[in-house]
Amino acid sequence: MRVAIFGAGALGSVIGALLSRRNEVLLITRGEHLKSIRENGLKVTGITEGIFHLEAESYYPGGYDLIILTVKAYDTKEAIENIKREYKGEVIMTFQNGVGIVDMLSNFDVIPGVTTHGATLISPGVVRHAGYGDTYIGEKNGEISERVLMIARNFTECGLKTEVVNDIMERRWIKAAINACINPLTAVLGVKNGRLLNENLREIMKCIGEECSIALKKRGIDADVYALALEVVEKTKENKSSMLQDILLGRRTEVDYIVRPFIDGKCNRIMYNLVKFLEEN
Template sequence: MRISIMGAGALGSLIGALLHLSGVEVILIGRPPHITEIEKNGLRISGRMEALLRIPTSLHPVECDLSILTVKSYDTREAARQMKGFEFPVLSLQNGIGNEEILMEELGEERVIGGVTSYGALRVEPGHVKYTGEGEIVIGEMNGELTGRIRRISEVFRKANLNVRISRDVKMEIWKKAIVNCGINPLTAIAGVRNGALLEIPTLRKIMKEVCEEAKRIAESYGIRFDEDPVNKTFEVARKTSENLSSMLQDVMAGRRTEIDAINGEVVRRARALKIPAPINESLYRLVKVLENDGRTESSDDSNAPGA
């Protein structure tokens, strides 16, 4: 199987490296300077493993049997449009809610596979990724069918020693991870703390619980039925990743755009569509937007903000 990694940043590069080591033909697709450094000097992996790998790269989509999409949520539509001229299936392993819907709008329902992952990676510098945490990859057809392609992808992942699980309800899995992100990501970004501090500081612990409960109620209003309590799951993830800096905190520290729109922002938008209040998610959303804009107001017209 020939697999492209569309959006090969930290996470995509790590998954591509692990697949490459198992003998899979991998192409890393991304942007300079990370991709150009890999092309020139190879991909360095540190942390849980040490390796220097020569993996083919590209700045544009290429023909393959499967594309794993790991771009930031705000780049999903543009990435989908770049892949319109191809026919390969696309597996989303992104953060947030709504990525799969965008992909289906642009590419057609039959090409899109849903998924989530809890593998941890950090880009140290261009061409160098730190493998920070072994996790799980959950994949599934958006309609819940157990198809041959899902089984084949799962087998390829297993041969690469990736922890993979097939879900018959991948929409629930996406919401569950999104609720974890709703609790951990904005609070760590706003407070400037590691994940574990959300358990240690009583006020942050309380807010984390409340924001997850609010998001859970909204998910259930859309017919989502969880296989475990996402609030408890959030606390479990915070414990297991207590020393980690969340991706949103890393983005804020580096002055980059965050994925808040696809996480708490999307929860607020969907709550608004049902006329359900979501004040905690909305407050966290707006605070992170202030951080994104370096303390400046978003604009003189705030009408595009969720809940406005």
């Protein structure tokens, strides 16, 4: 299968490296990361190790079977414009953070996905696979189709264990809620995920999680968000959340797509405002 990873930062690069074991992979990225991959290959450290010599471009050239979107949520519109130039009906899979992304891709053939693998950009051309997570894909309408089964088998054979589910849209909401528990705290405190297991920080995370569970309940989704967040933290102790990485690099975060949907809760509102302050200062 020919697979294009659009937005090959930390997570996209790790996914691309894994999938290259059985597929022809193109990494679409930019800047020094693109330059380094072209010159030296992609170096992956951590629980996956190796140098992967993959094709790399700054744009989508067309002609692929599957496009995996891992760009920042706020870069989705720009990615859509880039893809549209050569789009011929290819399947687009999104592993992006936040809610509302699938709606933005309504004019494309989309398979939503969720993954909790931990990945950190160490330097241009170098990423760390910091923790195994769970990966789910499924059709928007809940159908267990042959194509998602085929893709899941392919991913799993590459070392990216993937499960097909009939409730992927609910799982995307749950993933956003889990991120709301973890990412803002790590970004504000400047710590890796594992530090959130501290008793004092767990209390804050519990407050955030309970608010998220209430918000999900209003959407007909039952989930113990705090318990699920603790599971993710345990699996990704050494990971720097994407929001922390953004703050450290002076970039805009995805807080509007991750925390804002839960902003009616006081703890979530506090975390939202703290991250916004860091973005602006």
